[in-house]
Amino acid sequence: MLTIENLRTPLVGPVDLDLEKGSFTAISGPSGAGKSLLLRAIADLDLNSGMLTLEGTEREKMPAPVWRRQVAFVPAESGWWAEDVRDHFTETPDLGKQLEAVGLKDALSWQVSRLSTGERQRLALIRALQLGPKVLLLDEPTSALDPPSVARVEMLMKDCTARGCAILFVTHDPDQPDRLGARHLYMESGRLSASPSRQDAP
Amino acid sequence: MSGYQALTYWDLVAASIFLVLNAVFSIALNLGLARTLIVSALRMTVQLVLVGLILKAIFFAGSLWWTLLAATVMAAFAAREIRARQKRRLDGLLGVGLGAGAMLLAGSLVTLYALAGLIRPEPVWQPQYALPLFGMILGNTMTGVSLGLDTLHTALAQGKRDVEARLLLGGTRWEATRPALRQALRSGFTPIINAMAATGVVSLPGMMTGQILSGIDPREAVKYQLMIMFLLGGATGLGVLGATFASIWRLTDTRHRLRLDRLEKR
Known part of the structure; x- marks a missing residue:
């Protein structure tokens, strides 16, 4: 579905990666290895070079906003530009159901400044899902969550792949890739590999 | 309508008396403002006098x-x-x-x-x-x-x-x-x-x-x-x-x- 060839930034790459329709791919590795930078580069947020194609269409053939709506990236720390949570969402019929699925039924009427890190994380995921993306790039989507919330978010992620989207996520939780049936990759000094080369890499 | 009242340079010296008074207070009360006050006042004087001369010359040259x-x-x-x-x-x-x-x-x-x-x-x-x-x-x-x-x-x-x-x-x-x-x-x-x-x-x-x-x-x-x-x-x-x-x-x-x-x- 998403094919990445020879992706490079000053600190990352070259990276080659194929994401299959309806699949999970997990990346782990030490801090500073370039995991977040890789996701940023795929979303075209930083200068990068390489050949990226989504279902046969080259990235550079479409405007960046169109690309980012189809290849949605949720950073580890999300950005909020208005005071009220409501202003960050398009109010669609199934928004309420999605919020309920992550345990934040009433969040729309809350203020952003009073959200906890975990609440922000879950809301940012819902916000990205509203775009109806074909590929989801998630940077530590469950790092600040308690176990029940982790289960809810993983449920949501599975719903997404069941509908055919591909999910690439960064995680430090050693059991999460297996729970989701993900292909597990490791990243060190900007390069991806199928197994960790050092002992200390999780 | 009254005419224009030109100032002499002595008028200016007289006008600066309150500023000088401030400097004296600053020294007496040890406020440490006297120096900057005097420096900026002198700087302003020099700048404006120069600008006056330059403008006069430019106006004259036309x-x-x-x-x-x-x-x-x-x-x-x-x-x-x-x-x-x-x-x-x-x-x-x-x-x-x-x-x-x-x-x-x-x-x-x-x-x-x-x-x-x-x-x-x-x-x-x-x-x-x-x-x-x-x-x-x-x-x-x-x-x-x-x-x-x-x-x-x-x-x-x-x-x-x-x-x-x-x-x-x-x-x-x-x-x-x-x-x-x-x-x-x-x-x-x-x-x-x-x-x-x-x-x-x-x-x-x-x-x-x-x-x-x-x-x-x-x-x-x-x-x-x-x-x-x-x-x-x-x-x-x-x-x-x-x-x-x-x-x-x-x-x-x-x-x-x-x-x-x-x-x-x-």
Whole structure:
């Protein structure tokens, strides 16, 4: 579905990666290895070079906003530009159901400044899902969550792949890739590999 | 209507007596202000006396080239000031060029319009009209542009995550920077809006005071002041708009990325 060839930034790459329709791919590795930078580069947020194609269409053939709506990236720390949570969402019929699925039924009427890190994380995921993306790039989507919330978010992620989207996520939780049936990759000094080369890499 | 009362240099010395008194108090109370107070007063005196001499010479020469040279020097000082007033600025030549360019374009356009279309001195560039008018317009545009750019660059650098959140949700670079732009425009416009709101209620504007003191009918002085305020507002607005839009254009790229790497690192 998403094919990445020879992706490079000053600190990352070259990276080659194929994401299959309806699949999970997990990346782990030490801090500073370039995991977040890789996701940023795929979303075209930083200068990068390489050949990226989504279902046969080259990235550079479409405007960046169109690309980012189809290849949605949720950073580890999300950005909020208005005071009220409501202003960050398009109010669609199934928004309420999605919020309920992550345990934040009433969040729309809350203020952003009073959200906890975990609440922000879950809301940012819902916000990205509203775009109806074909590929989801998630940077530590469950790092600040308690176990029940982790289960809810993983449920949501599975719903997404069941509908055919591909999910690439960064995680430090050693059991999460297996729970989701993900292909597990490791990243060190900007390069991806199928197994960790050092002992200390999780 | 009374005539114009010329001042002697002794009058000026007498006028400075309260300032000197302040310096004495500062020394007596050990406030440590005497030195800066005296230095700035002396500096101001030297600057203004020099400006008086130079203006007199330029008015006397009545030459287009000297007038243009004086305008160029004024613009260069204003450009330097815009650069200095930004905590974060664009890298390379644009760090000074973008703000200065916007200020100069807006300032010259409005000055030329006022000279050729409204005041119509003979010749149009007559330094008695052109230089003070250009100076006032330039000064206000300079303040607006530097405030606007400083606010914009700070808002983008500190709000990087928010801007990128909007980009990630499929916003264009203009949509994503809208809140920062609005903040920048508001802060660039604030001084001139405040000036328009308060003018005449608390203090009379300096130029109008000057005209009244030199014996002009207050109603005529008011007309001149109103014209100046409209021109200042217009020039500031154009300058701030131009500078902030150009800066956003520079700090993003055609792939709708936020390019803070194009801000100078300090």
